[in-house]
Amino acid sequence: IFAAGSRGRRDFHGKTVVVIDVLRATSTIVTALTNGCLALYPVADPGTAALFRRKLGSDCLTGGERQGLKIPGFDLGNSPLEYTAETVAGQRIILTTTNGTQAMLEAEHAAEILIASFLNAGRTSTYLADKAEVVFFCAGTKGEPGLEDLLCAGLMTERLLASGVEAELTDAARIGLVAYRHLMGRPEADPVAVLHQAQHARGLVALGFSDDITYCAQIDSRPCVVRFRDGRITLLPEA
Numbered sequence: 672i673f674a675a676g677s678r679g680r681r682d683f684h685g686k687t688v689v690v691i692d693v694l695r696a697t698s699t700i701v702t703a704l705t706n707g708c709l710a711l712y713p714v715a716d717p718g719t720a721a722l723f724r725r726k727l728g729s730d731c732l733t734g735g736e737r738q739g740l741k742i743p744g745f746d747l748g749n750s751p752l753e754y755t756a757e758t759v760a761g762q763r764i765i766l767t768t769t770n771g772t773q774a775m776l777e778a779e780h781a782a783e784i785l786i787a788s789f790l791n792a793g794r795t796s797t798y799l800a801d802k803a804e805v806v807f808f809c810a811g812t813k814g815e816p817g818l819e820d821l822l823c824a825g826l827m828t829e830r831l832l833a834s835g836v837e838a839e840l841t842d843a844a845r846i847g848l849v850a851y852r853h854l855m856g857r858p859e860a861d862p863v864a865v866l867h868q869a870q871h872a873r874g875l876v877a878l879g880f881s882d883d884i885t886y887c888a889q890i891d892s893r894p895c896v897v898r899f900r901d902g903r904i905t906l907l908p909e910a
């Protein structure tokens with residue numbers, strides 16, 4: 672059963688949960704890890720990040736956003752373009768964002784938690800092929816599903832079906848699939864233009880983050896599987 676969930680869905684026991692926050696938390700995480708970051712630690716709020724930093728020691732960075740902007744006193748915001756190899760290689764990063772890291776923390780009772788974005792959608796869907804029950808947990812914005820996350824869930828569903836997986840889709844998963852096929856699945860489709868239609872993208876453009884949207888639309892540009900386990904987000908080693 673493949674489901675595109677939003678934050679109201681809580682029944683994650685025994686399931687593989689794929690957290691998606693294309694704009695921008697999961698794109699930022701995938702970027703950081705593929706640029707050499709050792710691990711990220713999602714936390715609920717800036718105060719917890721400060722406490723956690725004391726526990727980990729000063730040799731780690733803090734990253735994240737509130738209202739799209741870098742949190743005062745933090746090392747990094749939530750733009751994936753900030754998470755360059757020069758900045759993050761060999762580092763551990765404590766991350767807190769408005770919706771994305773909250774979704775990860777809410778998924779803690781799942782059998783397995785993966786982190787996905789357009790950047791690593793293909794490799795993630797290959798990894799999902801033999802899982803019995805998958806929930807695509809679309810972080811959205813304050814409980815409302817976001818177009819960009821639904822499209823990413825739809826892309827992974829499309830890839831799974833194309834690989835021959837026989838899936839029973841929930842209505843929510845079907846909505847993601849139909850949206851993906853209609854807006855992005857045609858050869859002439861322009862993922863950058865489609866992502867710019869999303870409500871959250873319009874807010875990011877107003878804050879000057881238009882380049883982030885272009886970056887986050889790059890399908891399969893960073894092939895990897897990312898897992899959240901025991902409080903840490905890391906790359907899954909290649910099989």
Ligand code: MLT
Nearest residue numbers: 694695696768769770771
């Ligand atoms: C979030 O977690 O709400 C987002 O990643 C916000 C953002 O675009 O920075």
